[in-house]
Amino acid sequence: MPADAAAYSASRGGEPFHIIDPEPFHRAFLDEICALATEIRAVAKTRDGRLGLQALLGDRRAMLYFTQPSTRTFLSFNNACHILGIRTSEIRDPSTSSEVKGESLEDSIRTFSSYVDVIIMRSAEPGLAARAARMMDSIARPVPIVNAGSGPDQHPTQALLDIYTLERSFAERGGIEGKTIGMMGDLARGRTVRSLCHLLRHYPGVRLRFLSPPAFRMRGDVRALLENHGIDLAETDSPGKVLPELDALYLTRLQSEYDGPGETARFDHARFGIGPDELRRMKPDAIIMHPLPRGPELDPRVDEDPRAMYWRQERNGMWVRVALLIRILGAVAEFRGIRP
Amino acid sequence: MPADAAAYSASRGGEPFHIIDPEPFHRAFLDEICALATEIRAVAKTRDGRLGLQALLGDRRAMLYFTQPSTRTFLSFNNACHILGIRTSEIRDPSTSSEVKGESLEDSIRTFSSYVDVIIMRSAEPGLAARAARMMDSIARPVPIVNAGSGPDQHPTQALLDIYTLERSFAERGGIEGKTIGMMGDLARGRTVRSLCHLLRHYPGVRLRFLSPPAFRMRGDVRALLENHGIDLAETDSPGKVLPELDALYLTRLQSEYDGPGETARFDHARFGIGPDELRRMKPDAIIMHPLPRGPELDPRVDEDPRAMYWRQERNGMWVRVALLIRILGAVAEFRGIRP
């Protein structure tokens, strides 16, 4: 949604402010967040470091406004706040907030902004985070909006944690540049792979392989964007041939919550999934990522394989969100002060 | 409910304890809370001040027991607690608390009091906060009860924040005394205007103008109270004539949650609402208040007018609740210690 993207201010005075879609994340920002997340993890290894992090934003408050239930993303953000001492208020069950339902999104967001320093929001409907950011840009005392997933369109912090996981995994192997990355599953509706594609164009030499049934292939807008950036891109509905050449495989589950009748039944999980057989055909140093929760496409026996990266990816998500909160709440310099 | 009011101890040793209804708030108490809220806001402008506030009640715990959902009042209290470092536990969805539902209110409240230092409660039924306070008064280890709204009867902290908003708005114009204050809308069932009327009798020379359709006029008990205190009072169902003389207009929404069949349809929002036309007929320095959330009676175009005070009123609510918690938890002297 480029029109929406243009309509709110992603940055103020050159500093990032709202986090709505991955479009404005350029390479320098990605590198900065990755480096910051790694520094934070080092600091958090000691009790003194953890207490230092707690004090860093101990005078701030966050609102987690999750009208689309999501345990994983909620917990990741909530604990990222807690690591930094940020006090959290939450709306997770839309039915709890009968008054909010009766009022406009704009009035609800403005109300939240009266009480807290940052609003983290997730919705089933697309575009709500962008609308919230536009509302903030129209008032005298705005607070940053962080999009924690808005319908099937964008999920920018998931894209950041995916980049961070790739960056860490390939740190000793020349970085993300030049790697062959497969994306497999329901690519048509998986917002995580869509957002990740937006960011991978900043890494020269990356090759992308889309593995999906024809009915679930990546949409034209993303393919056009990648082609415009000269990314080496191939699509197939025969994963078997492509698996052996991948450095990373990003597996996604069927987004059945957006299904029309019969669509789930048409999806062949065995063919677009990973189990012991597929593992045998992959490179010994490939990594396997998944945004979780898993469906039948990811055999639990894969968990024991050292190439399974998805549990670390999940934990990386919390640290990337800690880094992002430090960054948009303007505490990078203070953070550097607590390093031993 | 004077019988209820008499049955619990609003104060202990001369200090305020439970906050159930606005009846015991005399002028000295109102002035003290307003001054304290203003001091707190000044302290909260610096990081050191905010960290000082966090430490003030950092060893205390609160229970927010909201069986009537209310996002706004919940968030205001929750963040007031967080500003002071108070840890919060919550019940917001009555269906979560199946065990509580099976037991008496008295047993539930006594249980909460085992775990926390203050209970903030809101209910759809009238009189529950008073019952809770009476239960506390009967045991050896009572904690204060704060009424965050009990059905259609009283909402004392809303009344306090309304007084604070009026007091701040008229600080440079001789205070609330002598001002002409209009109340418009569903005055029969709006607990905010009822509670505010109770407090306005402490400000000499205030003139009250009730603007409502005949079927929604202010109830006789409040009118009798005001007349007994010699308040200059007038009622009309023709707002147009009264608008130009008002220093403040307190607008309320239709309390349709308490509606009998057809009552909402009978309410004329255009006639008892505010938009650009009505603004033109009001004084240039009048203020417009509203407890929010808004209904069709408050045109969003009013937001841009400098006379719109309702968003600041909302934020004032949080600061007044911070002041109230400091007061009833006995931390005023310690608060004065953290001032720079």
Added chain:
Amino acid sequence: MPADAAAYSASRGGEPFHIIDPEPFHRAFLDEICALATEIRAVAKTRDGRLGLQALLGDRRAMLYFTQPSTRTFLSFNNACHILGIRTSEIRDPSTSSEVKGESLEDSIRTFSSYVDVIIMRSAEPGLAARAARMMDSIARPVPIVNAGSGPDQHPTQALLDIYTLERSFAERGGIEGKTIGMMGDLARGRTVRSLCHLLRHYPGVRLRFLSPPAFRMRGDVRALLENHGIDLAETDSPGKVLPELDALYLTRLQSEYDGPGETARFDHARFGIGPDELRRMKPDAIIMHPLPRGPELDPRVDEDPRAMYWRQERNGMWVRVALLIRILGAVAEFRGIRP
């Protein structure tokens, strides 16, 4: 469930880790937790002590995963965490966590363990906490699992707080040893009395009296365990004869949530309950315990009798959980450091 008990590691390097069932609680552990709880309460009497407790685990985070709603146990654990400065995240309404529902318990628990330092869980189904502990034992970065009640089988922290309440009550009378303890009500399905029986076998000379209708008598497994340990045990459906000889009466409510049709109707609350008449027949220094919430078996008029111990028992629960968290999170030595 000895098979389950054997399948996870209740301790690591000799230190307690998961808290799943009361089986591994031997006498030394019970004495240690009771002594620790008493020390903590002494420390918590001063503001400095409370702030010291807050700092003790101020860098830790807990997950409260309550798919079986339980206000009382939830609040007790939540506030125990807050006393220690532990930040809490919660799932209390199973319907909020639609994603979690779609995934296996093992995946959900592993996800929670990515974000927090301890998982406190309660479920309607038996055996889930043991399964969660086994999952933790299979991964490289396990966190402790605390069972806050799993269906009708075990409720180990309730058993600990019951032991603590008995221990405190009889501190001046030679301890729990040699006392006659009655258990009355729905003994077949009350998990609190089942768990307590497991622990009472560690106190020599204790006499147990089970008072229940024949259809609700204590199950054979517990009776066999007690008989194997040589406990003096008697059962009756005529409480009247036994009441005068009791040092403690542990009353339970009918577990009607597990009822077949007509079972509740068959239960005679008047006969297996306590009111003013029964009080008159009990020893003047007997104590009356109840896990709460109460049903019709416990007359509210008993509350005023000095022998009523259940409200203190409830508050003891919070302190015992504070002690347990300090113990399993390895902070006993640091706690001793904050004592004045």
